[in-house]
Amino acid sequence: MSTPDSPSLSADDIAAIIGNLDEVADRARAAAESSGRSGDDVRVLLATKTQPAEKIRVALEHGFTLIGENKVQEITGKAEALADLNPETHLIGPLQKNKVNHTLRHAHCIQSVDNLPLAEKINNRLDVLDETIDYFIQVNTSREDSKFGVAPEDAEELVTATRELGRMRLRGLMTIGLPGSSPEEIRPSYSDLRELSEKLRGAGVMPAEATELSMGMSNDFELAIAEGATIVRVGSSIFGARDYT
Numbered sequence: 001m002s003t004p005d006s007p008s009l010s011a012d013d014i015a016a017i018i019g020n021l022d023e024v025a026d027r028a029r030a031a032a033e034s035s036g037r038s039g040d041d042v043r044v045l046l047a048t049k050t051q052p053a054e055k056i057r058v059a060l061e062h063g064f065t066l067i068g069e070n071k072v073q074e075i076t077g078k079a080e081a082l083a084d085l086n087p088e089t090h091l092i093g094p095l096q097k098n099k100v101n102h103t104l105r106h107a108h109c110i111q112s113v114d115n116l117p118l119a120e121k122i123n124n125r126l127d128v129l130d131e132t133i134d135y136f137i138q139v140n141t142s143r144e145d146s147k148f149g150v151a152p153e154d155a156e157e158l159v160t161a162t163r164e165l166g167r168m169r170l171r172g173l174m175t176i177g178l179p180g181s182s183p184e185e186i187r188p189s190y191s192d193l194r195e196l197s198e199k200l201r202g203a204g205v206m207p208a209e210a211t212e213l214s215m216g217m218s219n220d221f222e223l224a225i226a227e228g229a230t231i232v233r234v235g236s237s238i239f240g241a242r243d244y245t
């Protein structure tokens, strides 16, 4: 399976990625089924930051459809190379207001909405474009000082305010666990997100159909699925360690 734009991937590299994809998919399905859900209820999002388009292409050609990038520049940089495969592209990293225009060009969903001025900027731009977009509210359930994500106690107010924005469709909640935490330490941040979602939907603050929970990464995605994740974001266990050089 060589493609014109994957000159540097060997057959072994490709086989390794495919083996990892199959393994992650199997483990995600097993985790869903062992908590009484269908495997189809959980989607594996490929967390593709720093990964070249040729590796992402392998995964898309293998049947995966959902990718997540952290930086707008990376979305833009790879979009053209992957356009023929038409991936569903989510932004999963922080978004600055001055990058909104570029983001809307290629992203189908923004998972990192955590403040109202950002949401208003997105909505205003969508008005100009006469388009709509899906979004998640990112919540900081890690109980640590983190720059990203709205505090759980402020989520209701933010959800209520962003729902007024007519061009944005709320899909659910997203959280990032504490980097480097053990599964036992991370678990409450996932159960808290599920409980918050249930509470906000039960009270009519979130629409009933905004059931998505984006949580869990390579080290803990099975745990996240046990806590109700509908999207797990997996990078290094599919593509290998990231090269930041």
Ligand SMILES: *Cc1c(COP(=O)(O)O)cnc(C)c1O
Pocket: 047, 049, 070, 092, 093, 176, 216, 217, 218, 219, 233, 234, 235, 236, 237
């Ligand atoms: C990098 C990243 C992931 C994936 O992390 P891995 O440990 O490589 O699976 C998931 N979510 C976000 C927001 C990320 O930045």
